[in-house]
Amino acid sequence: MSDMETAGIVVVGGSLAGLRGAEALRNGGYTGPLTIVGDEPYPPYDRPPLSKHVLAGALDAASTELPRLVRLNARWRLGQTVVALDRIARVIGLADGSAIPFQSLLVATGAQARRWTRAGSELAGVFTIRTRDDAAALRSALASVPARVLIIGGGLIGCETASCCSDLGLPTTLVDSNPAPLSRVLGATVGNVIAGCMMDAGVDFRASTHVDALEGAFGKVVRARLSDGSAIETDLVVVALGAVRETGWLSRAGLLADSGGLTCDSACRALNVEGQPDLNIFAAGDVARWPNAHYGDRLMTVEHWGNAIEQAEHAARNILSDPSDQNAYRHLPAFWSSQFxxxxxxxxxxxxxxxxxxxxxxxxxxxxxxxxxxxxxxxxxxxxxxxxxxxxxxxxxxxxxxxxxxxxxxxxxxxxxxDPGFPAPRELAGATSSVRQEAAHA
Amino acid sequence: MRSETLFSEVMDPKNRANPYPLYELFRQTPVAKQSDGSFVVSTHENIRTLLFDPRLSSEDLPPSRRPHTGNPIKDWILNPIKNRVVTAHRPFIFRDPPDHDTLRKFVMDEFTIQRVNDAHGRVESLVDEFIERCRGRSEVCLVEDLSYPLPVAVICDLLGVPEEDEPHFQRWATQLATALEPDARHDETGRHAIVAAFDEISAYMRKLIREKRRRPADDMLSRLAKPGNKRTPGMGDIDLIATGILLLVAGHETTVNLITNAMLTLLRNPDELEKLKADPERAPRLIEEVLRYEPPVHFRTRKATSPIDIDRVTIPAGAPVILLFAAANRDPARFANPDRFDPDRADNQHFGFGGGLHYCVGAPLARIEAEIALVTLCRRLREPRLMSDPPPYRSGASLRGPASLGIHINGIS
Structure with missing residues (x-):
């Protein structure tokens, strides 16, 4: 890639939001150069089946590719991580040293699985679920019939994984720091319904408990030490502790970004540290944090499928519109899950x-x-x-x-x-606090 | 014109041929209270919202009441019991969950894709047969020659009603269908006529079901009449009769409008007729657009069970709510150029089959019948022209469609 190429629209992120955003640009009449950069080597694929059908072995991880709705005529730079952004020169730098100039930038980098950072993080047999590779690796580990699966975290991914493991007939333990599964999302009252399902399915649910350390033998995980002093013998651990956003390249460029997301105005334009929108940089999907008018302009990130599409399409419309003619993004979050x-x-x-x-x-x-x-x-x-x-x-x-x-x-x-039974807001909730949590783990 | 009395204009037969200007007036007051206390809802978004609202009941019919006979045993014992039983066992179009769901599921389980697809060949040969009967004529009446007999033959076939019995219940079906028209409910004579027709068709259906149980055949009624067991109970007899009648009436009174409206619209838009002739693959899109542009059912009535706030209006508990589907189908906030007939329209989410949990059970069958009928008509009728425009209309404002549709032809191919 030379710096001499015509600057067009560059989409950073080759997943659902990136793809649908790029398609919306073409649908909106944009005919100029279009580049899509993705850090995974694969063309855009669908993530919801990863924690369900793929783990169950009903669908191959490679068979999740997203359907293309529009002829994109785009330049794809897959397997490339963006490491730098120069907002004045309007150019991004890739890990391989190349640079891509842009007229407008759509940041749709999504989120990454929060890794296990406490003791035992180096052990084999410790998995996360976020990418196609994650799911494929976990699937093959499940297929080799582990003696006990330990899932850390009772959020949506943790619960779906537990459901899947119990369907596979695998002895399963789920450790959750909250009193019930899904408490953060739906409250413990509703979460207890899932706890009941877990009990019926034979899943060993440990409420209000932390995993302090993972212990190994010969480089492979064999045991987890819990905060209540007990230990669980396990040879397969799934870390399902939510997501973080890799936004270092954005914050280094003076944008308001941290591991909780990239802050935008209501029109999906990225804000700089002075709180002013950068008129050429937009964000959509899991990475975007924007004031949601339905909830009193509370800053929100929404890590769900529907938002990835809707926000990307909205951002694309605004990219193609005059800065004086930007529409506010109004979105009611929604998600679905199937479990038990x-x-x-x-x-x-x-x-x-x-x-x-x-x-x-x-x-x-x-x-x-x-x-x-x-x-x-x-x-x-x-x-x-x-x-x-x-x-x-x-x-x-x-x-x-x-x-x-x-x-x-x-x-x-x-x-x-x-009473919905929401746990007291944890110190770690929200954007700034998740930085704190990482620091605590480090 | 005041919006409080606008719905009586919709009911007025003089506006049957073109109610759309009235609908446009309605949309200016999207939730319009009428002087009789009912509320007419006419915009796409509001109807969509209400279709998914658990405070809107379909059990809106007044209780069944048989006319006074002078015979004290009938008037004081038999008929009150009958009335109660009939009221409690209405067909599922007039029922709410959970009963509605249980009854509808019985029918949905029988209305399989397989069975609907199997009807394909039968529909084709019926259409050809009906058109063949018009050979040698220079005029046809579409309603009499095809749009009416086709769906009737198809539903009788599917249910397993003997062909020779059909003429009996043409009158019953027409009478019962008026239950959907608000004016028939308020008119005492009309209501008694509905009750009488119901009694007659019930007696027929009861006999037919007994026959199906004795000699089960490969038809829907035989399967629905199959006794259940402890784990999966079958449908009770009274519900079975009501369901059979519902399917029969629906098969008689709705698809006729779809086919006739479609042909009328094509004759008014000859370029679309030519396009369909050249490319039969256009039929599905074309029928969807007819369902939006000239739907077979213009509105349905519900009842609010608790107060509903919608579009800055509060509909009080107990108020009748009229969902004016045909007006929402031409809502400019939802459809660009709504008054233009455009089969190439994208994102055509019409209410031609209603919506929500009462969405038309027979929609796939109606689509197949209309598509085959239209494609064949365009192919086989030579130089079709309307004899009069607008055609005469049937009396119904909800089940709205031409009473007859005279077409000049120059023979058939």
Whole structure:
């Protein structure tokens, strides 16, 4: 690559947001040069199946490639990491020493699995799940029938992995620092439903417990030491402690970025350390942290599939529009998960909810719809095999409908209001604090 | 025109041929309270929202009431019991979850892709047969010659209703379909006519089901009538009768409008007719656009079970809510150039089959019938021209479609 090439639009990130953003640029009429840089060697692939079908052995990790919706006519630089950004000269530098000039930059670098940094991080048999390679490696380890799988972290990925391992008939332990699985996302009240599923499936769930250290023999993990003093004999550990964002190249260039994300304005434009938007740099997907108008302009990153697409398309529209004609990105977070035979779907952000109302079904039947409220408004809803009315609750979140909902639904007259049981905000929650956590682990 | 009385204009037969200007007025008040206390909802976004709202009930019909006979045993004992039973066992189009779900699932399990695809060949030969009967004529009435008999023959076939019985229930079906029209519900004579038709068709259906149980055949009714077991209970007899009637009526009264509206629209847009003739592959897109542009069902009524805030209006508990699908289908906020008939339209998410949990069960079958009918008509009718425009319309404002559609032809190929 020479520095002499015509500067066009450069997309950094070769996954879902990068691909859909690039396609939206072409759909939006952009015909100039388009470069897509990705740090993995593979063309864009779909991640949701990695922690489900791929681990189960139902789908090959290599068969997850994303469908292309538009002829991109782009220059692909795969297997290349961006290491530098010069915002004045408008050029990025790659790890191989080459440079790519840009007119506009779309940062869609996603997030990376948080690694195990405490004792035992060097041992074989310790896995994370984020990439195709991660999933392929973990799948082959599971296929060789480990004596016991230990999963660290009871978030979505940890729970899906536990579900998958129990389906495979593998003895499984899940250690969670919270009182119930999914507590951070949905609260312990709903999380306890999953805890019940785990118990029925024979998963050994350890609540409110930390893993202090992993111990090995001959370079391979054999045991985990827990904070309650006990130990678990295990030959396969899955670290599912959430994600961090590699944004060093952005913060070094004077942008407001850390391991929690790259801060943007409402139009998805990256902010510099003075808090001013850089008119040529946009962000989308897991890496983007932007003020969400649905939640009082609270800065939010959304690590879900739907947001990657929607935000990338939105950023692409703004890239192609005049700086005086930028649209604010309004997005209601949503995700789905399948685990223990249950289809979980959510809309909104339950974070900080003070109460939850069971509007359909019941927790005991494991089939229900729960609505979350904060300061008298509806802020989120989650369904366990009961997604039928979810779009209506999404609408009620958008219009900040009052909470609790008025009883009298056609399929259930009563509304039970319960404490959602969110753990106290941990020191580590949020962007700045995750930096702190890394420091603590280091 | 005041928006409080606008819906009576929609009901007025004089606006049947072109209700769309009224719908445009409605969309200016997206949630419009009518003087009778009902609320008419006419924009795409609001209807979409309400279709997924658990506070909107489909159990909106007034309870069944048989007319006074003078016979005290009937008036004081038999008929009140009958009324209660019939009211409690309405077909699932008028039911809410969880009953709705259980009953609908029975039917969905039978309406398999396999079975719908198997109907393909039968539909083709029926269409050819109906068109062949028009040989030697210079005029055809599309409704009488094809749009009506085709879906009837198909649904009878699928259900396993003997062909020779069909003429009996043409009248019943037409009468029962008026249950969807708001004016028939308020009119005492109309309601009694519905009850009477229901009694007659129920008696017929009961007999037919008994027959199917005795000699099961390879048809839907035989399968639905199969007794269940402890783990998977079968459908109760009264629900089975109601379901059979629903499928029969739906097969009689809706697809006829789809086929007729499609042909009418093509005759009004001859270039589209030529395009379809040249490229039959256009049929699916074309039918989707007809479903948006001239849908077979214009609106459905629901009832609010608790107060609903929508678009700065509060619909109180108990209020009837009219979802004006045909108006939402032409909402400029959702469809560019909504009044233009454009089969090449992208992202055509219409309400031609309704939406939400009551989305038309027979949609795949209706699509196949309409596609085959239109492609064959375009191929075989020589120089078709409308005899009069607009054609005369049937009385229904919800199930809206031409009563007849006269077409001049120069023979058939």
């Amino acid at each position: 035979g249950i289809n979980i779907k959510t809309v909104g952000s339950a974070e900080g909810a003070e109460a939850a109302a069971i509007t359909q079904g019941s927790l005991s039947s494991r089939r229900f719809l729960a609505v979350y409220g904060r300061e008298g408004h509806t802020v989120a809803a989650v369904s366990f095999d009961e997604a039928r009315w979810l779009p209506s609750y999404a609408r009620r979140i958008e219009i900040k409908a009052t909470f609790p909902p008025v009883p009298g639904a056609i399929d259930q007259e009563r509304v039970d209001v319960v």
